[in-house]
Amino acid sequence: MKSICIVKTGSTFSSTRADHEDFEDWIITRLDLTQSTPFTVNVQAGDSLPDPSQCDGIILTGSHSMVTDEHLWSQKTAQWLKDAVHQEIPLLAICYGHQLLAKSLGGVADYHTKGMEIGTVEIHLTDYIQDDLLFRELPDHIFAHTIHSQTVLELPSNAVRLAYNSHDHNHAFRIGKCAWGVQFHPEFSKEIMNSYINEIAKTEKFDADKKLSLLERSQETKESNALLKKFEDIVCLY
Incomplete structure (x- = not known):
């Protein structure tokens, strides 16, 4: 059995967690688990990271923290990510993890000039997916769930840009052979996305029409959800 380390960088809203559990649970639900065993390391809560060589694969969760806050746990995780990429351990970084991965390797992460992106959105894939282990079986556009205020403004110099949309130029990228960052949430379901819309509406003061x-545009996102199982397959082949 292959071991997949889920690096937990935060938790969802308490109300969302009460109804739907948390980030790591949503990720595990998307895996097959007949060939892999996931374990969670909660770095935000102070858990120590294992040596990357002890992991067959790594998945970073999202977070309600901001990369630019540069918490100590986040800085330590960034250095650990550099080591994992250097060792060519399959790695998938989601949302906050996507931004942290890019920043750790020389990119720039900060607040998006257009503000928050939230909801089920259309994402376009670049021609580079044709040679990409994770994305190559996807169509030229997919739908995915998003919720983020910060973003990757500049990719690391050696990154391959894999996805974009009208809001975000860098929705997915790859570094080396097997390290990926995705700004969107492949672990979200429609119900979880709707829970986020309802919670964010309380703080962002959305008007009723928005x-x-x-909520009306929210939908299931089969293609983006499938990326987690595909990543598990890659881990098991390495």
Whole structure:
């Protein structure tokens, strides 16, 4: 059995967690688990990271923290990510993890000039997916769930840009052979996305029409959800 380390960089809203559990649970639900055994390391809570060589694969969760806050746990995780990439351990970094991975390797992560992106959105894939282990079986555009205020403004110099949309130029990228960052959430379901829309509406003061519009556009995202199982397959082949 292959071991997959889920690096937990935060938790969801308490109300969302009560109804749907948390980031690591959503990720595990998307895996097959007949060939892999996931274990969670909660770095935000102070858990120590294992040596990357002890992991067959790594998945970083999202977080409600901001990369630019540069918490000590986040800085330590960034250095650990550099080591994992150097060792060519298959790695998938989601949302906050995507931004932290890019920053750790020389990219720039900060607040998006257009503000928050939230909801189920269309994402376009670049021609580089044709040679990419994770993305190559996807169509030229997919739908995915998003919720982020910060983003990767500049990719690391050696990154391959894999996905974008009208809001975010860098929705997915690859570094080396097997390290990926995705700004969107392949672990989200429609119900979880709707929970986020309802929670964010309380703090962002959405008007009723905007909230209703986001909920109406919410849908299941089969292609992006499938990326987690595909990543597990890659881990098991390495």
